[in-house]
Amino acid sequence: MSETLIKAEHVSKKFCRDLKTSLWYGMKDITGELMGKEKKNQTLRDKEFWSVDDISFEVKRGECLGLIGRNGAGKSTLLKMLNGLIKPDRGRIEMHGRVGALIELGAGFNPILTGRENIFNNAAILGFTRSETRNKLDSIIEFSELSDFIDTPVQNYSSGMKIRLGFAIATHMEPDILLLDEVLAVGDMGFTLKCYNKMDELLQKTAMVFVSHSMPQISRMCSQVMVLKAGKIETTSNDVSIAINKYYDQYNFEKGIIFKTEDAELESIFISSNGVKSSQSELFEMNTEDSFQVHLTIKLHKPIASPTLFLNFLDKEQKAFATVGNFKDYFKLERAENKIHVVAKFNSIRLTQGIYSIQVGLMTFENNLRRNLFRNQSAIYFKIKSSNPGWVPIQFVPEWEIIQ
Amino acid sequence: MKVTIYTNKSSMQSPILMVKSMWKDLISSKDLSLQLAVRDIKAQYRQSILGILWAFLLPLANTLIWMYLQGTGIINVGKTEIPYPVFVFTGTMIWSIFVDSVQMPLNQIIASRSILAKINFPTEALFLSGIYQVIFNAAIKILLMVAALLLLGIYPNWNLFLVPFAIISLIITGTAIGLFLTPIGLLYNDIGKIIPFGLQILMFTTPVLFPMPVNGWAHIIYYYNPLTSIVITTRQWLIGQGADYLPSFITVNIAMTFVLIAVWVVFRIAKPLLTERMGS
Numbered sequence: 001m002s003e004t005l006i007k008a009e010h011v012s013k014k015f016c017r018d019l020k021t022s023l024w025y026g027m028k029d030i031t032g033e034l035m036g037k038e039k040k041n042q043t044l045r046d047k048e049f050w051s052v053d054d055i056s057f058e059v060k061r062g063e064c065l066g067l068i069g070r071n072g073a074g075k076s077t078l079l080k081m082l083n084g085l086i087k088p089d090r091g092r093i094e095m096h097g098r099v100g101a102l103i104e105l106g107a108g109f110n111p112i113l114t115g116r117e118n119i120f121n122n123a124a125i126l127g128f129t130r131s132e133t134r135n136k137l138d139s140i141i142e143f144s145e146l147s148d149f150i151d152t153p154v155q156n157y158s159s160g161m162k163i164r165l166g167f168a169i170a171t172h173m174e175p176d177i178l179l180l181d182e183v184l185a186v187g188d189m190g191f192t193l194k195c196y197n198k199m200d201e202l203l204q205k206t207a208m209v210f211v212s213h214s215m216p217q218i219s220r221m222c223s224q225v226m227v228l229k230a231g232k233i234e235t236t237s238n239d240v241s242i243a244i245n246k247y248y249d250q251y252n253f254e255k256g257i258i259f260k261t262e263d264a265e266l267e268s269i270f271i272s273s274n275g276v277k278s279s280q281s282e283l284f285e286m287n288t289e290d291s292f293q294v295h296l297t298i299k300l301h302k303p304i305a306s307p308t309l310f311l312n313f314l315d316k317e318q319k320a321f322a323t324v325g326n327f328k329d330y331f332k333l334e335r336a337e338n339k340i341h342v343v344a345k346f347n348s349i350r351l352t353q354g355i356y357s358i359q360v361g362l363m364t365f366e367n368n369l370r371r372n373l374f375r376n377q378s379a380i381y382f383k384i385k386s387s388n389p390g391w392v393p394i395q396f397v398p399e400w401e402i403i404q
Numbered sequence: 405m406k407v408t409i410y411t412n413k414s415s416m417q418s419p420i421l422m423v424k425s426m427w428k429d430l431i432s433s434k435d436l437s438l439q440l441a442v443r444d445i446k447a448q449y450r451q452s453i454l455g456i457l458w459a460f461l462l463p464l465a466n467t468l469i470w471m472y473l474q475g476t477g478i479i480n481v482g483k484t485e486i487p488y489p490v491f492v493f494t495g496t497m498i499w500s501i502f503v504d505s506v507q508m509p510l511n512q513i514i515a516s517r518s519i520l521a522k523i524n525f526p527t528e529a530l531f532l533s534g535i536y537q538v539i540f541n542a543a544i545k546i547l548l549m550v551a552a553l554l555l556l557g558i559y560p561n562w563n564l565f566l567v568p569f570a571i572i573s574l575i576i577t578g579t580a581i582g583l584f585l586t587p588i589g590l591l592y593n594d595i596g597k598i599i600p601f602g603l604q605i606l607m608f609t610t611p612v613l614f615p616m617p618v619n620g621w622a623h624i625i626y627y628y629n630p631l632t633s634i635v636i637t638t639r640q641w642l643i644g645q646g647a648d649y650l651p652s653f654i655t656v657n658i659a660m661t662f663v664l665i666a667v668w669v670v671f672r673i674a675k676p677l678l679t680e681r682m683g684s
Binding site: 020 | 405406407408410411412414415417421435439440444446447448451469492501516518519520521522523524525586588591592663670673674677678679680681
């Protein structure tokens with residue numbers, strides 16, 4: 001069960017930046033196609049650009065190719081070509097077997113008709129016959145967990161409910177190839193997990209192409225990841241973490257949003273490690289498990305009672321993945337004025353390679369109410385070098401013991 | 405296992421393959437189109453009180469307006485073989501079937517824009533579904549019209565059984581025109597605005613509200629208008645007369661069938677180019 005189901009060779013697609021020109025080219029292209037003209041050398045016309053540029057890959061049954069890249073990198077265009085909705089301008093795509101696409105779930109639902117009626121219609125659009133749908137009806141309703149609402153008009157459904165129904169219908173069609181575009185972004189947690197399980201089940205029998213901006217989803221599903229940048233392949237890797245890091249590298253790291261009050265501000269922050277200090281101009285680099293120190297100078301414009309300082313470590317998506325203890329462990333003083341200068345020392349944390357930042361904040365308590373004095377989102381960035389790949393920020397290294 | 409290959413080649417370069425896939429898509433959209441038609445008809449009537457009567461009310465209002473114009477002498481349309489109310493009423497009803505067919509392809513595509521840009525399914529299903537809906541509405545119109553004719557003292561005869569053929573030819577002609585305009589209409593919305601206006605002009609050059617002019621340049625326009633024979637034949641079969649224009653009715657039908665197939669090819673070729681410009 002490992003035959004190649006998707007084969008893309010040097011696929012390219014051009015788009016036009018300007019609507020008016022694009023419509024005019026559309027008219028010209030239609031007449032050109034009608035004449036059956038041979039298009040030998042497709043070149044760019046005025047105001048055109050390659051939206052997808054020379055992309056080749058193969059996906060076998062049981063494999064999942066992840067497509068990542070910034071907005072406008074060409075992911076969705078590529079998916080539309082694989083689905084046969086638009087034609088490539090260059091190159092060749094070969095698709096083996098029945099193609100299913102989870103692109104916008106519930107597209108084509110009629111709001112006035114009931115959920116049950118919409119199951120039949122949507123399934124028919126996806127290529128089911130009526131009797132096939134009838135056989136799977138119970139299973140679809142059960143999966144969607146909507147049995148109480150199945151005879152209610154779809155216009156009364158919440159957006160999450162529509163997605164459930166759409167997902168349930170689409171995944172029941174047993175395709176050979178499944179194209180997924182950002183489908184699991186919505187829906188409550190329980191259902192999302194259920195969808196993952198369903199997709200794992202489908203993956204055994206299908207070749208998948210999965211577009212997402214969520215790296216945890218990508219790393220969970222994909223056996224191969226392709227990073228796109230301005231229509232071109234930047235990296236393709238079977239090691240998901242390498243590709244994810246390449247994707248993260250596309251982002252410029254800028255100092256984050258600063259919230260401050262008139263009472264206090266962060267005057268300076270720097271990191272030191274092995275006697276080297278970080279500078280303003282360059283990204284500070286250190287090795288994983290190096291011990292490092294964070295030096296903070298805080299300027300107080302008036303005396304503050306019980307100032308409390310906290311640090312959070314942020315990953316590349318600006319999500320906090322580690323924090324300095326909890327409320328109890330935060331750095332606290334009874335009272336301070338003018339300046340606070342502190343150093344936080346960290347020893348041998350196994351951070352995965354990549355770029356991280358530190359969020360710094362100062363708060364105070366007035367009548368048991370917390371008040372933020374300042375919060376600097378990404379006050380400083382640093383880079384961890386390591387020979388251990390991965391994309392999850394912290395790696396625990398257990399001691400393994402063989403029981404049997 | 406089915407293998408599909410996508411390249412930049414125009415399907416005009418392999419005509420046999422194209423005809424095969426056209427046939428295949430038409431067959432595979434048989435069930436889907438019926439289902440979509442039922443869906444749309446259900447949805448349409450579920451949110452309406454007068455429901456089916458709408459098919460009838462607008463032509464009726466139009467008839468009353470023209471009866472008023474003619475009756476008060478504001479407009480004199482000349483002599484008709486049958487009572488003028490019957491003439492206008494049948495004419496307007498027949499014409500509305502044609503108008504439905506012309507507007508159907510573009511409307512169907514626009515209504516399904518969101519799924520067309522996301523799901524790959526035979527677009528033929530949308531057009532077939534549109535045709536079913538036109539037929540459904542036409543059937544209601546014909547039934548109500550026959551009832552009205554009986555009330556007015558006009559008794560149809562066996563020719564009534566030929567009316568469905570006339571309806572089909574109205575639909576073929578209308579769909580061919582509508583489908584021809586669809587690719588351009590999807591790119592430029594000017595087309596959508598021109599269609600109602602163009603249909604108005606076409607109506608005044610077809611014996612819908614006025615009988616066929618006997619002489620002058622108006623006669624020549626009416627004579628060469630392919631819709632003339634269709635409208636006249638439909639009306640004559642409906643009210644129990646023989647078809648005076650049968651030979652040209654048959655010629656027009658054959659010609660329009662070929663036009664429809666040609667326009668279908670054009671649409672299929674244009675479809676991916678339209679999809680990439682329609683967005684979602």
